[in-house]
Amino acid sequence: MKYANQKKLLVAVDCIIFGYDGEDLKLLIIKRPIEPIRDQWSLMGGFVEENEDLNGAAKRILLSLTGLHDVYLEQLHAYGDPKRDSVERTISIAYFALIDIKKYSKQLNNLYHAEWFKLKEVPKLIFDHNQMVTAALDKIRYQAALHPILFELLPKKFTIPQLQALYEQVYDSPIDNRNFIRKITSSGMLIKQNEKDKSNSRRGAFYFKLDKLKHRSQFQSFLNFIPK
Template sequence: MVKYSTEKPILVAVDCIVFGYDGEDVKLLLIKRAIKPLKDQWSLMGGFIGHNEDLDDAAQRILLQLTGLKNVYLEQLHTFGKPDRDPVERTISVTYFSLIDINKYSKQINDIYHAEWFKLSETPTLIFDHGMMVKTAMEKIRYQAALHPILFELLPKKFTIPQLQNLYEQVYDMPIDNRNFIRKITASGLLIKQEEKDKSSSKRGAFYFKLDKHKHKAQFKSFLNFVGKRTPG
């Protein structure tokens, strides 16, 4: 077998960035690192790819082993390869990110590696360059969310307009004009109004809506920009 004998092997790892929404807050899933260096410090879900394993399979396997999550859609984000990013050995990391409804997957989360959800505003210091990975993922999500309805992946089957607006405001970390948001979301035709109301925050209540999955697929490439107008911040 021919080998590149003059080249030194470089390790390849996969790191998974999982964002969730519980109806009130956008959160980031973290675990405690199980090995030295920086053992027991907060980390993304990461590990090395197997010799006969492709990247996508490695991402799903690592996420399952470290958190218990399975059948989660993961999208490849970016490759991080600074020579000194891992103090132990030269390691290239391919990152993946996911958006999930926390309540939908709550029963899958295990405690083997102390998997825990953190509000984005309360994220602890992360190992290595994992903080930069999270920042890069958020930039990608904000860009995609302005063009496509990807944030609906974070919502339960039925939700209110205030919940939806709150989600967008947290992702973009800024207030959004209420009237403009309602006008655009109504014009998109993506939502199906339900007869039931959520009265947990007021006597009048807010109607629940469901996503029209057929229109969601049809309009994915022509989604309106919900953050076109913002309130002064």
């Protein structure tokens, strides 16, 4: 049985992958492998198969194109402009992912020429993909003011300067250094380690880990850092 007088539509998934390498917040994009506009910069995407749900499609596409799995993945928005794809009417469901670049740097699939770009250096993308990236950043900024999702971009142990730089780049706004250190260390959210990162100075900076038992109860005090 079929619905009468209804045309079929294609459904795609596009993945907006943000990564942090300890210094810069970046976006992972690929050279589009198919026509139209083959070899132009694009988000990672693909069509939803007949027997899979949207989340399953997003995870499959991430794995097949990049080798990435078990990453933070959240559905963002549906894009359905009738003219967004010049070949066929295609509705795209956008997802965003947050990863620690160093953790996954060796898993990227070279077949699709995947490349990391600093956010301010991202080239023009195909279709409405730049619009998707902007919407994803807005959603992440909103989410980060309510939940500690940005810790998904960090390794298990990180320094205070790395954490501060991450928040500054996400919100594209400077944060007072002394106030940040005082507030974050007094929040009880972080567990200080004995090790130091000495890659940037002889004195070095202590590593910290997120206290997962305390981060929910203490996160409200952390919101004072978020630029308004």
